[in-house]
Amino acid sequence: MTPTYYLMLAAALFTIGAVGVLIRRNAIVVFMCVELMLNAANLTLVTFSRMNGSLDGQIMAFFVMVVAAAEVVIGLAIIMSIFRTRRSASVDDANLLKY
């Protein structure tokens, strides 16, 4: 098994996610990109876990998934609440908290 492919795939996924967070305005899409980055990180963890023959990385990946699930609940609730008050899910419109 060659870890390079997995790592490159993870890097590609992470980059797509990061670029998506930076350039997309829709909060839902941004949210999905964040998930993409988290899962890219999970893939890296699992890959290295298999490489080293220990289970630490896989356990860590489970933790990340749990955190991500909790985060989805809160994040979607926030997005819903913003959408209800502003009739828009654009992250650029939600800019009240500033100087």
Add this chain to the structure above:
Amino acid sequence: MRTEAATGVLSALWVLIALPLAGAAVLLLAGRRADRWGHVLGCLTSGTAFVLGLVQFFALRATEHRSVTLHLFDFIPVGDLKVDLGLLFDPLSAVFVLLITGVGTLIHVYSIGYMEHDPGRRRFFAYLNLFVAAMLLLVLGNNFVALYVGWEGVGLASYLLIAFWYDRPSAATAAKKAFLMNRVGDVGLAIAIFLLFAQLGTVSYEGVFAGVDKLNTATLTTVALLLLLGACGKSGQFPLQAWLPDAMEGPTPVSALIHAATMVTAGVYLIARTNPIFDLTHTGQTVVCAVGAITLLIGCIVGCAKDDIKRVLAYSTVSQIGYMFLAVGLGGPAYAIGIFHLLTHGFFKAGMFLGAGSVMHGMNDQVNIRRFGGLIRYMPVTAITFGLGYLAIIGFPGFAGYFSKDLIIEAAFDRPGWTGWLFGGIALFGAGLTAFYMSRLYFLTFLGKPRWTDDVHPHESPRSMTVPMIVLAIGSVAGGYVLKALGLFEWLNPVFGLAPDEHLHAERLSAAAVTAMTLVVVAAGIGIAYAMFLRRPVPVVAPAVTNPIVRAARNDLYANTVNEALFARPGQYLARALVYVDSRGVDGLVNGLAAMVGGTSSRLRRTQTGFVRSYALTMLGGAVLVVAALLVVRVG
């Protein structure tokens, strides 16, 4: 000078000061409750102090060295500086104690009538008592610090009493002026005391006078000139004479007590007391003489031109104290002559001021002598007592001033070198001018035709006012002869380091010649005044004049203008420049720093745009930087 510890009645010296001080405290603290009896208490404390002073005076005569000290307590025991508060009762302080309490009591009694309708009479008596206490401490202290405390105390009392009618702007301003100009002199006195302590390590008279001959000439002259500056401030001498005429804004008894008879003579006391210092510095003595001569001329010249009865008397005080300064500056037997003139002046000038107060009392508080005239028919007692004082001040033969002032002129002529002729000539000329302006004052006020405004009804003053005037008038008539016959000079001479029987022996001009010349100039002065102000009708408005001397005299010889131009204006400019430096420089630095921090933060705040994606970019950049740094550290 040898001295001994006080015993018997003399150990109660402190009561002299404590009595009026307690009076002042009670009157000030009791408030309105004391309104009904406050004036009685004020007179009682002062009168009791006089009686006690008299008893102690006779006790002093019985002692061996005629000089006693009384240690009261350690005033300031700090390191090398040890000031023991003690009292020194010697011939010089004894005559001052009698003058202060005696004339003071008379003026207290006079004030009962004069201030009868004033709602602040109790406060007035409290201040008068305070003044008497401070003045007694000044003359009784046995060290320079006690003298300084008394010196400042009389300054405070003078300030409070000039501004007694504090709702009058002119009185408030005059009080401030007096206080400030006195401070100028006080700084000189304070530095002189510092210098003496730095050089000799003591501030007691005994220690200073014992070590004074070890000082070098420069230090001695400096100390003498600084003491003179202090004396000039307190005594209204040139160049600090401008406050004294303005001080007449206070009630008339104050002018009589503080600004004629006692406080303003404190400068003369200071120089007489520090005679061991002045005896060693010829320059210092010459400057004292010069100050006295210049001041006596200034006082005479301005006195000739003023129309305000109290201001004429004030300038006459300035000029008479000039005579005393001239005398104490001459040194030797002239010290006692200066003190002699101080005492006779205390009688006749206080009497005349009380007379002026009586005139104002009867004339609705008018002070313009051009609006008086013919008052002798309506106020005979005032006119006669004032007249006796007038004869005394011009040196009419047999009256008090004749004995004391002639002696000063004689002593001035006797000073070696050309300065003797100069000072003697000035003193002689001043005697003529004194006769002129005092005759003018008397003729315009009491003789001639009435020139009153329509609303006045002149009347004689009540008994409580006339009795003190009569007593002082008796002093003006007999004071000179009696004091001389009682042996004032023999009494005082030991204080000045002279043999008791040492007298002035006129060598340059005989006493008879000086007396003759003085009488001639005095007669000339009276004659000119008679021709100008009694034979001719007097206009009720001062005629406009082009004569520059008269104009200068009417403007106080431009003393106020000079003071303003030389000191007040530059002081204001300096203050304004300092304000500019403070508000622009110091404040500018502090405010600038604050503005810089504030400005920077408000610019930095702009980075908080509220766009989540820009924050995300920043976080990404940060993470990349951290990773890059790790790579550099780990790999590179």
